[in-house]
Amino acid sequence: MSIVDRAETAFESRELVIARWINVLALFGLIGVLAGSLFLQFGVGEQPCPLCLVQRSGMMAIAVGPIMNLLWGMRPLHYALSILGAMVGGAGSVRQVLLHIEPGDSGYGPAVLGLHLYTWALITFAIAIAGCAFMLLWSKPFQVGDTGVAGERGFLRFIALVAIAWVTIDLLIVGISVVPECGLGMCPDNPDDISGLGGIGGVLMTLAVGAAAVVIAAIADRRMSTSEAAGS
Amino acid sequence: MLSMFILWIAVFLGIFFRKKWVPVLAIVSMIWTLVLLRLHMTDPIPLNF
Numbered sequence: 001m002s003i004v005d006r007a008e009t010a011f012e013s014r015e016l017v018i019a020r021w022i023n024v025l026a027l028f029g030l031i032g033v034l035a036g037s038l039f040l041q042f043g044v045g046e047q048p049c050p051l052c053l054v055q056r057s058g059m060m061a062i063a064v065g066p067i068m069n070l071l072w073g074m075r076p077l078h079y080a081l082s083i084l085g086a087m088v089g090g091a092g093s094v095r096q097v098l099l100h101i102e103p104g105d106s107g108y109g110p111a112v113l114g115l116h117l118y119t120w121a122l123i124t125f126a127i128a129i130a131g132c133a134f135m136l137l138w139s140k141p142f143q144v145g146d147t148g149v150a151g152e153r154g155f156l157r158f159i160a161l162v163a164i165a166w167v168t169i170d171l172l173i174v175g176i177s178v179v180p181e182c183g184l185g186m187c188p189d190n191p192d193d194i195s196g197l198g199g200i201g202g203v204l205m206t207l208a209v210g211a212a213a214v215v216i217a218a219i220a221d222r223r224m225s226t227s228e229a230a231g232s
Numbered sequence: 233m234l235s236m237f238i239l240w241i242a243v244f245l246g247i248f249f250r251k252k253w254v255p256v257l258a259i260v261s262m263i264w265t266l267v268l269l270r271l272h273m274t275d276p277i278p279l280n281f
Binding site: 050174 | 233234236237238240241243244247248250254255258259261262265266268269271272273274
């Protein structure tokens with residue numbers, strides 16, 4: 001390999017690392033939105049409406065792309081899945097915005113920083129679509145034959161595993177919490193509020209989920225390192 | 233609506249075990265989400281798409 005080729009390979013791998021960090025940050029952005037909605041559900045006691053659950057499903061769909069990029073390697077297909085997921089979730093958000101668009105309508109649920117959660121969700125879906133489109137403009141990370149973070153020990157792998165574990169735990173919490181609210185069928189249009197854990201309880205719950213994600217990521221990271229050592 | 237999240241849990245498990253059917257199941261999950269969204273469009277508002 002010539003010096004020029006080596007320099008080019010190093011440059012491409014640096015671009016791959018940047019792309020991975022962007023995917024990790026995207027997952028943490030999503031975790032922030034999900035943590036806000038779970039805080040309102042379990043801390044404040046605001047049960048999610050059916051359209052809110054559709055939007056949470058859209059959030060999970062967005063997460064699929066970055067998780068696949070980090071675990072399987074960078075592929076345009078993965079960004080395409082996130083774009084489609086954001087469109088599905090965005091359909092739910094637009095529907096809910098339209099439901100409360102008339103003047104004098106106070107909207108559904110409490111407002112956060114002046115906007116209702118479905119408006120924040122619509123903003124999130126729009127950012128996800130734009131973000132994926134920008135990542136697709138950048139072809140270098142797709143050209144290095146990336147196979148994911150699993151085989152590359154380091155802080156980036158650990159933090160990626162934390163983000164992936166955190167989103168997965170959120171998915172389990174969202175899925176399990178549907179059962180007491182709706183049973184196995186459709187959810188009521190305007191579910192009754194429940195007695196929440198309170199502000200401090202909600203924050204502690206969010207921190208506990210984060211701590212669980214760190215522990216799971218540490219175990220997964222260690223297992224990957226062990227299998228690497230056994231393979232070498 | 234639980235079915236929607238069971239599908240996503242299956243998608244996530246597929247990603248962790250590197251299954252080839254993940255993109256297909258992800259698209260099925262999105263279509264199922266749209267079906268449930270349509271079933272909940274019961275309010276007679278304008279632009280009732």
